[in-house]
Amino acid sequence: MVNISFAQDPIAIKLTEKEGLPDVEFYDILEDTKGFIWLAADKGLFRFDGKEYVSYSNREKRGLSVFGLKQDDNNQLWCNNISGQFFFFKITLLSFF
Secondary structure: OOOOOOOOOOOOOOOOHHHOOOOOOEEEEEEOOOOOEEEEEOOEEEEEOOOOEEEEOOOOOOOOOOEEEEEOOOOEEEEEOOOOOEEEEEOOOOEEO
């Protein structure tokens, strides 16, 4: 009996402070349908496009930390904070609602 196995090398993106990583404490990570990487961190919500990090916020948000990233069928990115607030971000419009 001969066992043959095949494998592939996964694509890896290096996310470090050297590349401009905006925080060192992360609670969640998600890749959306457009290929952006979303980071829920102690210092807020960030989007990474492969080159730079962009911070997203809402003026009603209490505190900085966000958790629980989820993308729904309507192309909205949801997150919440420790104060019990829930936010969604319309990925196609690039603004919090």
